[in-house]
Amino acid sequence: MLYSLARAALFKLDPEVAHDVALKSLCALGPGVALLGAGADAGESKRVMGLDFPNPVGLAAGLDKNGEYIDAMAALGFGFLEIGTVTPRPQTGNPKPRMFRLVEHEAIINRLGFNNVGLEQLVKNVEKAAFRGVLGINIGKNFDTPNERAVDDYLACLDGVYERATYVTVNISSPNTKNLRDLQSPEKLDELLAAIMARRDALAAKHGLVKPMALKVAPDLDGEQVEAIAGLAVKHRIDALIATNTTIDRTGVEGHRNSVEAGGLSGRPLFAKSTATLRAFAKALGGKIPLIGVGGILDGKDAKAKIDAGASLVQVYTGFIYRGPDLIASARKALR
Template structure:
């Protein structure tokens, strides 16, 4: 079905197409028509950071920032869904246009800027959902919160999301919030993660423990990865997501190629996988890794697993391939060996 819908969607600007796709999925889910949209893959169980996943292929954050479409997305066959990034207070994000397709490169550039309705709206939406699968909630800071107080924003979101999330992702790697990536600096990260880990353990003491993951950038030098790995091992964090979008435009040309924002899609695959492999080597298998960035075919999902990931996530590849990419990735991972 997606092959028929794609030309219509690509006739729209990228952000309008994004909204139209989610609306159509919601209609299909409510009308019991999802069997015509996607065929969920057979189970391929994976156990990572204390959670049992029905398969290792998940949805990356960014597609459903407010948790408005969890039920429809859950019906596509993902092994887990990550919603957000969400901030304490609602914010509009950057001015439109702020999302651009680069079809010749199977890529997307976005500078959305954490546009979302705020943590309270997300909590309400999750509460109304009937989805009972693995749900990650990706948290960030408001753009007008200075970095010296950023931990307060993350702590508030962590506390509010805690009862509803299967796991929490801390996003300090988006290039679209000024200064956010500065939180990845080794000494800043040590203090920042230390405070959030204290909050995590305090919340865990009142009930079930929830894993906390850190999402990092692909634009990190070896020395930066060395320092980050040292901090993560010392902190006791549960997992790492490698990676967010890139600010690099190497090998990219044509219309929209020099738009500001984070680049995702096929051109990101090599750099994100290099960071994944490097972090796996540095962490020595002691912290689980989720591989995301540039997956447009099943073989690339399997390559992320071979590089050290326990799980993978999709986003921009879905723009170009549609929901069939989910099953293709699961089956190729299955063919090359169950990651569990």
């Protein structure tokens, strides 16, 4: 009820402005925000990637790109948070407008393009946070780093976040950084994962602590691509797969005035495609690597469907924008 009033006001604003206003308001509420989140319940905890999650409902990457709202988000009742995508150097992203609502579809199209404050500032923000729960840090490459040198960006980010992250996600699936998704091709991915996992092992030896690595994939993959990526994830001992990022497909939103905007579609229209991709990965992996299901979760039933399709944990973004903090409680309840 409270959120539907706030939403009515927020949805009158430009989506990106509304995003900032909403998050800053949550921070201003301070510890009072905790009243919105349900308390921990022992029956909800899960062990995945060797980590203990107090509950299986997480915040997906991209909402808190810079790690500026960690404590406010944690207080809402998420079982884990993923911040980023962070790139080595700060960058402004694509020209505005670059985020569009498709309200009738409970969907968003965005082409933000990894706007973020850069690695150094993100690490400072994480250090300032009081949160001691599971914090994933999602890493990417700068828009002007050619794919041939992409590995350097991922390694720089991994070095920089290693001590501060509970797990690290390698994002090769955003549609908004030119050619990024080409890194999902078997030859490039094999090379990239070999370098990243060698560095992870070196960092683990140096710090005496192994941090799990997750790989985030697109929903726009055919069966052959799913098989190839799953095979490489197993070969390189990736700790989890996150399925999925946004889609470039416009099925289900044809005719909407914003459907012609370039970028990644998220929210309700992504659910079927994203869940089918999750299921295909679950089949290809045969239980060898756990999956985190994300894409189009709008209520508890959707969250449950992700678990039924093979996910061990779920994440939400667009559903949280449309349904507010109630979504966290209803997803947690459905997964209890």
